[in-house]
Amino acid sequence: METLYGTTAAARLLTMNPARLKRWLDYGYFVPDFRAISGSTQIRLFSERDIQILRDILGRVDEGVPLGQAFDQRANEYE
Numbered sequence: 001m002e003t004l005y006g007t008t009a010a011a012r013l014l015t016m017n018p019a020r021l022k023r024w025l026d027y028g029y030f031v032p033d034f035r036a037i038s039g040s041t042q043i044r045l046f047s048e049r050d051i052q053i054l055r056d057i058l059g060r061v062d063e064g065v066p067l068g069q070a071f072d073q074r075a076n077e078y079e
Contacts, residue, residue, distance in 0.1 A: 002047055002048070003047075003048065004034055004045040004046065004047060005045065005046045005051065006043065006044070006045065006046075007021055007022055007025070007044055007046070009046075010046040010050070010051055010054070013051055014051065014054055014055055014058055016058060021054075024067075025044060029067065029068070029071045030050075030053075030054065030057075030071065032044045032045060032046045032047070032050050033045075033046075033047050033049065033050055034046070034047060053074060056074060057070045057071060057074050060073065060074075
């Protein structure tokens with residue numbers, strides 16, 4: 001069984017501010033593989049693969065690559 005993480009737990013694993021990760025999600029830069037629905041609330045869940053992808057993107061951003069470009073580069077790797 002695969003371990004899934006909530007947004008705050010994923011941000012902690014990435015050592016980034018949870019609000020920053022939530023902004024990336026809200027702006028549509030990244031869509032996690034899994035979602036759970038509890039009543040009228042949707043919960044975004046991150047797999048280990050999602051965490052690794054975000055870790056790669058975060059590394060590029062830390063190296064000075066603009067955010068949009070870092071996500072575009074990662075998307076192009078999977079086309």
